[in-house]
Amino acid sequence: MNPLELVGASPEPPFEIVFAGTPVPAYPGQSIAAALQGAGIRAWRTTRVRARPRGLFCGIGVCFDCVVVVNGSATLRACLTEARPGDEVEPA
Amino acid sequence: MRPYDLAVVGAGPAGLACAVAAGRAGLRVVLVDGGPRLGGQYYRHAPPSYRATRPGVLHHGWRTFAALAAALPALDVDVRLRHRVWAAETAPDGLRLHCLAGDREETPVTFPAARLVVATGAHDRVLPFPGWDLPGVLTAGGAQALLKGELVLAGRKVVVAGTGPFLLPVAAGLAAAGARVRGVFEAGRTAGLAAHPGILLAHPGKLAEAAGYGLTLAAHRVPYRGRHAVVAAHGNTALTSVTVAKVDAGWGPIPGTERMVPCDTLAVGYGFTPQLELALQLGCATRTDADGGHIVAVDARQATDVPGVYAAGESTGVGGAPLALVEGRIAGLAAAGRPAPARLLRLRARLREFARALHAAYPVRDGWRGWLRDDTVVCRCEEVPYARLREALALGAADARSVKLLARPGMGPCQGRMCGYAVGRLAGSPEGLGHRPIAQPIRLADLARFEGDPT
Ligand SMILES: Cc1cc2nc3c(=O)[nH]c(=O)nc-3n(C[C@H](O)[C@H](O)[C@H](O)COP(=O)(O)OP(=O)(O)OC[C@H]3O[C@@H](n4cnc5c(N)ncnc54)[C@H](O)[C@@H]3O)c2cc1C
Ligand code: FES
Numbered sequence: 001m002n003p004l005e006l007v008g009a010s011p012e013p014p015f016e017i018v019f020a021g022t023p024v025p026a027y028p029g030q031s032i033a034a035a036l037q038g039a040g041i042r043a044w045r046t047t048r049v050r051a052r053p054r055g056l057f058c059g060i061g062v063c064f065d066c067v068v069v070v071n072g073s074a075t076l077r078a079c080l081t082e083a084r085p086g087d088e089v090e091p092a
Numbered sequence: 093m094r095p096y097d098l099a100v101v102g103a104g105p106a107g108l109a110c111a112v113a114a115g116r117a118g119l120r121v122v123l124v125d126g127g128p129r130l131g132g133q134y135y136r137h138a139p140p141s142y143r144a145t146r147p148g149v150l151h152h153g154w155r156t157f158a159a160l161a162a163a164l165p166a167l168d169v170d171v172r173l174r175h176r177v178w179a180a181e182t183a184p185d186g187l188r189l190h191c192l193a194g195d196r197e198e199t200p201v202t203f204p205a206a207r208l209v210v211a212t213g214a215h216d217r218v219l220p221f222p223g224w225d226l227p228g229v230l231t232a233g234g235a236q237a238l239l240k241g242e243l244v245l246a247g248r249k250v251v252v253a254g255t256g257p258f259l260l261p262v263a264a265g266l267a268a269a270g271a272r273v274r275g276v277f278e279a280g281r282t283a284g285l286a287a288h289p290g291i292l293l294a295h296p297g298k299l300a301e302a303a304g305y306g307l308t309l310a311a312h313r314v315p316y317r318g319r320h321a322v323v324a325a326h327g328n329t330a331l332t333s334v335t336v337a338k339v340d341a342g343w344g345p346i347p348g349t350e351r352m353v354p355c356d357t358l359a360v361g362y363g364f365t366p367q368l369e370l371a372l373q374l375g376c377a378t379r380t381d382a383d384g385g386h387i388v389a390v391d392a393r394q395a396t397d398v399p400g401v402y403a404a405g406e407s408t409g410v411g412g413a414p415l416a417l418v419e420g421r422i423a424g425l426a427a428a429g430r431p432a433p434a435r436l437l438r439l440r441a442r443l444r445e446f447a448r449a450l451h452a453a454y455p456v457r458d459g460w461r462g463w464l465r466d467d468t469v470v471c472r473c474e475e476v477p478y479a480r481l482r483e484a485l486a487l488g489a490a491d492a493r494s495v496k497l498l499a500r501p502g503m504g505p506c507q508g509r510m511c512g513y514a515v516g517r518l519a520g521s522p523e524g525l526g527h528r529p530i531a532q533p534i535r536l537a538d539l540a541r542f543e544g545d546p547t
Contacts, residue, residue, distance in 0.1 A: 001268065001269060001270040002245070002269065002270045003239055003243035003244065003245060003269040003270070004142070004243050006146075006149055006150070006243075006268060006269045006270075007138065007142075007144040007145070007146050007147055007149055007150065007243065008144055008145030008146040009138060009142040009143060009144040009145075009243060010142075010143050011141060011142045011143065012141045012142075012143075027139075027141070027142070028139065028141045029128075029138070029139025029140075029141045029142065030139070030242055031242060033238075034238060034241075034242035034244045037238065037242075037244050037246070038242075038244045042227045042228055042330055043227035043329060043330060047475055048475075049474070049475040050469075050475050052225060052226075052475075053226075053227050053329050053330070054225070054227060055227040055228075056227075056230050056234060056238070056246075057229070057230050057231060057234060057472070057510075058215060058216060058230070058231050058233070058234050058510070059230060059231065059233065059234025059235070059236075059237040059238055060133070060215060060233065060234065060237055061126070062215045062506060062509050062510070063472065063473075063506050063509065063510050064473065064504070064505035064506045065472060067505075070196065074196055076195075076196055079234075079237075080126075080195055081195050081196055082128065082195055
C-alpha cells in the first residue's frame with residue numbers, strides 16, 4: 001500500500017524540478033518540500049551556527065526549518081511553495 | 093474596494109462553517125486562507141489534479157467538509173486562497189486585512205470589512221530533546237499534513253510519540269498508507285480518558301473514532317505504550333534511531349528502562365498551540381486555557397472584547413474539529429446579528445466539556461526537562477543550547493522575556509513559535525515568549541508600500 005493507492009489517486013504526470021543539480025520529479029500541485037521528501041531527500045539546508053542539516057519539521061509554514069532558495073533569488077518555505085516545472089532549488 | 097460585511101481568516105473547520113453560516117444569513121463575506129485549498133488542518137487534502145477517487149479515507153467526517161465546500165459557490169462568499177494575512181487593524185470605518193497573495197509573487201491585497209472572524213487554528217506544540225533537530229524528526233501534525241495534503245509518507249520506519257489522542261490518527265494514517273509504524277509512545281497514560289467514563293459515554297462518536305484507530309493499529313501490529321517517551325533521537329546527518337524510556341507520572345525517565353528503537357522517522361507532538369497573532373494585533377483580550385495555553389477570550393457569541401471581532405476554532409482553545417465547526421457556525425450567525433439555536437449552544441458546551449476532559453487527561457508534565465542535556469538545542473532557529481538558557485536563568489532572568497533578551501531564544505524567523513512553550517515552562521512563564529506583532533513574514537519593501545496607502 002502507498003498513499004496514492006490508499007485514496008485511489010491517479011495524479012497527472014510529474015514534471016521535473018532540480019535540487020542542487022539533481023533532477024527531482026514533482027506532481028502538479030505538489031509543494032517543493034513534498035517533492036524532495038518523495039524523492040528521499042530529507043535534508044536540504046545547513047544551519048548557520050552548528051552547520052547541521054535540516055529539512056521538514058512543522059510541515060505547515062511555522063518553523064522555517066525548510067527554507068530553500070528558488071531560481072536564484074527568493075528564499076521560500078519549501079513546505080508552502082508549490083513546485084513549478086523547471087524550478088531550480090538550492091539550499092538556503 | 094467596497095467593504096465586505098464579514099472577513100473570515102482561516103478556511104479550516106471553524107472558518108468554513110462560519111463563512112457558510114454568515115453567507116446563508118445573507119452577508120457578503122470574504123474567506124481568506126494562506127493555503128492553496130479549503131479545509132485547514134483537519135480537512136487538508138491532495139490537489140484536485142491527483143484525481144483521488146476515495147478522498148475521504150484519511151479523514152473522519154469528510155462528508156461534512158464536502159457539504160460545506162459545495163455550499164460556498166451559491167453564497168455571496170468571496171473565497172481567497174493563497175492569501176496570507178500579515179496584519180489586521182481597526183480603522184474608524186471598519187476593519188482592514190492586509191494580505192500577500194500568491195505563494196511566491198506576494199502581491200499585496202487589502203480587504204476592508206465591517207466585521208472579522210479570526211479562525212486561524214493552531215500549530216503543533218513541541219518539546220525539545222537531544223537530537224530533535226535531526227532531519228527525519230518532524231511534528232506529528234507535519235507528518236499528518238504531508239500525508240493528507242501531499243500523499244507522501246514522512247518515512248518508512250516511523251515512531252510516533254508525544255501526548256494526546258492526536259497520536260492515534262497520525263499513527264493509523266501512516267500505517268494504513270504503508271509505513272511501518274514501530275510504536276506509538278504516549279508520555280501520559282494510554283487510558284487517559286478512561287478516568288472519565290461518563291464523558292466517553294456522552295460522546296459515542298469519539299469513542300467510535302478512537303476504536304477505529306485502535307483497530308487499524310492492531311491490524312498493523314503497532315504497539316501503543318503509555319508512560320513511555322522518546323527521550324533522545326540519534327543519527328549523524330539523519331535520524332537512525334530513537335531512545336525510548338519508561339517515564340514516571342511526572343515524565344521523569346526511569347533509569348535502566350531506556351532502549352533503542354531503529355527508525356528513519358519520528359513524528360512527535362505534545363498537543364497544539366493556538367495561533368493568536370492577528371487577534372493580538374487587534375488588541376483582543378486573551379486568557380489561559382485548561383492546558384496552560386494562551387487563547388483568545390470570547391463570550392457566548394464567540395465575540396472578543398474588540399467590537400466587531402469574533403474568534404472561533406482552536407484560536408479560542410484547542411478542542412478539535414467538531415468543536416471548531418460548531419464555534420464557527422455560532423460566530424457566523426453572531427456576525428450576522430442572528431442568535432444561535434439553543435441546540436448549537438448545548439452542543440458547544442458538550443464539546444468544550446470533552447475538550448477540558450482531554451486537557452485534564454493529557455497534561456504536559458515537567459519531567460521532560462530531565463531529557464535535556466547541556467548541548468540540546470532548545471531554540472531551533474538560533475540554535476540556542478539548553479546550557480545558555482540555564483545561564484540566563486542563573487543570571488536572574490525571572491521570566492521568558494528576560495531569558496529571551498539574555499540567551500536569545502525565539503529571536504529567529506519562527507519568532508518563538510517552536511520553542512516558546514518550552515522556554516516559557518523553563519522560565520516559569522506560562523504565556524511563553526509573548527506577543528508577536530506580525531502574523532506572517534513580510535518583506536520590508538512590501539511593508540513600505542503600505543505606508544499611507546492601505547488599498
Ligand atoms: C499540522 C496539523 C495537522 C493536524 N491534523 C489533524 C488531523 O489529522 N486530525 C485531527 O483531528 N486534528 C488535526 N489537527 C488539529 C487541528 O487543529 C484541528 O483538528 C482543526 O483543524 C482545527 O480547526 P480550526 O478551524 O480551528 O483551524 P485549522 O484547521 O488549523 O485552520 C486554520 C486555517 O487558518 C489559516 N491561517 C492561519 N493563519 C493565517 C493567516 N495569518 N493568514 C491566512 N490564513 C491563515 C491556515 O492556513 C488554516 O488553513 C492538526 C493540527 C495541525 C497543526
Ligand atoms: S517545515 Fe516548518 S516552515 Fe516548512
